[in-house]
Amino acid sequence: MSTTLPRPLARLGVVVLAVLVALAATVAGPTTASAHVTVSSADGAPGGFGKLVFRVPNESDTASTVALRISIPEEAAMASLRTQPLPGWTVTLTRSDLATPLDNHGQQVTSYVSVVEFRAEDGGGIRPGEFQEFALSGGPFPEADALTLPAVQTYSDGTEAAWIEPTVDGQPEPERPAPVLSLAASPAGEGASAEGGAVATDTAASGEAVADEGSGTGTVALVLSIVALLLGIVGVALGWRAGRRTVSS
Numbered sequence: 001m002s003t004t005l006p007r008p009l010a011r012l013g014v015v016v017l018a019v020l021v022a023l024a025a026t027v028a029g030p031t032t033a034s035a036h037v038t039v040s041s042a043d044g045a046p047g048g049f050g051k052l053v054f055r056v057p058n059e060s061d062t063a064s065t066v067a068l069r070i071s072i073p074e075e076a077a078m079a080s081l082r083t084q085p086l087p088g089w090t091v092t093l094t095r096s097d098l099a100t101p102l103d104n105h106g107q108q109v110t111s112y113v114s115v116v117e118f119r120a121e122d123g124g125g126i127r128p129g130e131f132q133e134f135a136l137s138g139g140p141f142p143e144a145d146a147l148t149l150p151a152v153q154t155y156s157d158g159t160e161a162a163w164i165e166p167t168v169d170g171q172p173e174p175e176r177p178a179p180v181l182s183l184a185a186s187p188a189g190e191g192a193s194a195e196g197g198a199v200a201t202d203t204a205a206s207g208e209a210v211a212d213e214g215s216g217t218g219t220v221a222l223v224l225s226i227v228a229l230l231l232g233i234v235g236v237a238l239g240w241r242a243g244r245r246t247v248s249s
Contacts (some may be wrong), residue, residue, distance in 0.1 A: 013223060014054045033057050037068075037151050039179040046183050049057075049080070049139030054179065057131040060155050064125035067154035070116045071164075076147040077112040079104035081138035088124040091135075092117045104140070111136075125156060141183055150178040 036056045044050030058065045072078070079102045096114035103109070118134050126132045134189045143146070150164040165174035 023036045028152075036177060037153060037161075037179055039181045041181060041183070044139075044141055044181065044183050046145075047140050047230075050137070050141065052136040052138070052181060054134045054136075054151065055131060056126060056134065056151075056153060058126040058128055059161065060157070062130050062160075063155040063157040064120070064127050065132070065153055065160070066125040066156050068118045068120075069152045069154070070136075071150045071152075072112070072114050072116070073148070073150075074098065074114075076142060077102060077114075077142075077150060078138040078141065079109040079112065081113040081116070081136060083116060084120075084135035084137065086118065086132075086134065088121050089118045090121065092119070094133055117155045145183060147183070148178050149179045149181060 005155075036054050037054065039052055039054045041050045041052050044052065045111065046150070053066065056068055058064060068161040072081075074096070077098060081093075092115075093113050094115035094117075095111045097111050098109070101110045102112065116136065120126075148166065150162075151159040153163065155161075161176060163176050164178050165176050166182060167173060167177045
């Protein structure tokens, strides 16, 4: 007895395989897109003070991330900028002169922190499959909706990932987009406690993680539903052919 599938069923099998491949690409896509260096703030707003958090994933399979250099353009200059200590990392701040002084509570500020560099101690860093967050606190933020803060990620094998490419509306996202900080509509007061900012940031991060988990769960459920539907169609087709053979006999 021949085990070759009838042509209609063979074609159906090809369709099922194509759909599964497309769904696999859809599921894998967001993971690749999310592996960027990003910056966010739960309390940053134009004219206000807040906490900035840079999230740095390690994209290498063999090397650790051992340094992160953040550049702050003059248009994003802040009169005050501080770093949050991170065990296993040292921080270096570089200052630059301002073409136009900033006003900070009636005082003229003529220079600002233009480069922040985090460097891992010997043997440390962000290992493959891990990520780290680097926090800054500063202000007042410029009167803008968003700030572009380029960053360069250095690996233990000497390679670098330069996250410096601008994102342009209406154009595809570049391969290495520079981190963009979106600022809230209402400014937060300078007197807001660092602890409160940390709690707000942690809450936002938790919400993001839950959203990512929910999105992934929803995608998996969709894939399983479609697979079940396709298998059901195959089952109906086989049952129909078996019925025809019974009637014919």
